[in-house]
Structures are given as C-alpha cells and as structure tokens.
Amino acid sequence: SQQGEEDPQALSIQEGENATMNCSYKTSINNLQxxxxxxxxxxxxxxxxxxxxxxxxxxxxxxxLDTSKKSSxxxxxxxxxxxxxxxxxxxxxxxxxxxxxxxGTQLTVNP
Amino acid sequence: xxxxxxxxxxxxxxxxxDVALRCDPISGHVSLFWYQQALGxxxxxxxxxxxxxQLDKSxxxxxxxxxxxxxxxxxxxxxxxxxxxxxxxxxxxxxxRGGSWTGRYEQYFGPGTRLTVT
Numbered sequence: 673s674q675q676g677e678e679d680p681q682a683l684s685i686q687e688g689e690n691a692t693m694n695c696s697y698k699t700s701i702n703n704l705q706x707x708x709x710x711x712x713x714x715x716x717x718x719x720x721x722x723x724x725x726x727x728x729x730x731x732x733x734x735x736x737l738d739t740s741k742k743s744s745x746x747x748x749x750x751x752x753x754x755x756x757x758x759x760x761x762x763x764x765x766x767x768x769x770x771x772x773x774x775x776g777t778q779l780t781v782n783p
Numbered sequence: 784x785x786x787x788x789x790x791x792x793x794x795x796x797x798x799x800x801d802v803a804l805r806c807d808p809i810s811g812h813v814s815l816f817w818y819q820q821a822l823g824x825x826x827x828x829x830x831x832x833x834x835x836x837q838l839d840k841s842x843x844x845x846x847x848x849x850x851x852x853x854x855x856x857x858x859x860x861x862x863x864x865x866x867x868x869x870x871x872x873x874x875x876x877x878x879x880r881g882g883s884w885t886g887r888y889e890q891y892f893g894p895g896t897r898l899t900v901t
Binding site: 705707712713714715716717720760762764769770771772773774775776 | 787814816818823824825826827828831833838839842874876888889890891892893894895897
C-alpha cells in the first residue's frame with residue numbers, strides 16, 4: 673500500500689515559474705527521498721533528506737521536511753520544459769529495506 | 784558506468800502463460816529490489832535481496848510470483864499463470880548498501896519491463 677499522499681496530483685506551469693509539490697506520510701521515517709520519472713522510463717533519484725534535517729538544496733531543487741506534520745515539499749525553481757515528468761516522494765523506514773512511494777505529481781512545464 | 788538494465792522492455796503474455804523478467808543491477812551493488820508500478824500509481828515494493836539472499840518477500844502479491852538472484856548479481860522475477868491484474872511495469876533497483884538499513888539510502892532504478900496480460 674502507498675505510504676501517503678502527494679498533492680497536487682497534476683500541476684501545469686509556464687517555463688520560468690516555480691513548481692511546488694507536497695508529500696504527506698504516515699509512519700516514522702529515517703529519510704524521505706524524491707524521484708523523477710519521465711514517461712516510459714525508470715525513476716531517477718533527485719534528493720534525500722534525513723529525518724533530522726529540515727531543508728536541503730541541490731541545484732534548482734529545494735526540499736523541506738516537517739516531521740511533526742509528517743510532510744515534505746519539493747520546490748523546483750525557474751522550471752524548464754525538460755522538467756516535465758512525474759515526481760514521487762518515497763520514505764525510507766527507520767529499519768528495514770523498502771522504500772514506500774507516494775502516488776506522484778505529474779508536472780507539465782509549458783514552453 | 785552502466786546503470787541498471789532490464790529485459791525485455793515490453794512483454795505481452797496471454798492469460799495463463801508464465802513470464803520471466805530479468806534485471807542486471809549495477810556491478811558491485813549489494814542490494815536489489817523489485818517494485819510493481821500500476822498505471823498512474825507509484826511503485827509498490829515486491830521483494831528485496833542482499834547478495835543472493837532474499838531477505839524480504841512480503842510484497843509479493845501471491846505465490847504465483849517468485850524471484851531469485853542465485854549468484855548475487857542478475858535477478859529474475861517469474862510470474863506463473865499470469866492474470867490480467869498482473870499487467871503493470873515491473874521496476875528493478877539496486878543500491879550499494881545492504882543490511883537492515885538499506886531503506887536509508889538512494890536506489891538506482893532500471894527502465895522497467897512493461898507487462899501486458901491479454
């Protein structure tokens with residue numbers, strides 16, 4: 673079963689705008705990860721934030737984590753048409769092997 | 784270096800047929816995972832190997848699903864007597880880390896095998 677929910681389910685913006693996606697989860701976690709999936713492709717790891725971190729940056733990506741609210745957000749700044757993809761959050765358990773994914777946000781960046 | 788590869792990329796099976804899906808992980812990666820992704824959904828965990836040992840198979844939906852990794856590298860996911868509800872993309876991922884804390888690290892995904900059962 674899915675760990676949590678992502679919203680919005682779909683997001684359409686213009687090139688140059690910022691895109692924000694949110695993820696909520698249910699259980700205690702060791703970390704939260706964001707992945708991107710282009711149509712018909714596998715998932716590509718974007719960024720990992722640990723449960724003792726509140727914010728992390730990587731290039732145009734900014735991730736926040738609020739463990740008290742069991743939520744995370746992914747911000748993509750200055751979006752490009754090439755950012756068009758599905759974005760998934762995934763939680764890593766405090767012990768154990770699996771990642772548990774959300775249902776994803778479909779981002780469309782219009783040129 | 785080479786990433787995770789999967790074959791075939793597409794498979795069409797008639798209901799009741801057996802299928803075998805192959806995964807070649809990144810060389811040297813200890814951990815290997817299989818996920819099932821239904822259309823419009825996020826991946827769902829099926830099973831996990833550390834080297835050749837299958838440490839977690841709690842996500843396999845039925846006893847028709849079987850996975851192996853006999854030499855600790857290549858893995859095969861086998862589905863017997865396929866049903867229409869088995870239609871999905873099957874993703875393989877690998878990770879450098881092993882042990883009880885594998886969920887603490889990023890995973891590297893292959894392109895997936897799209898299985899259609901008619």
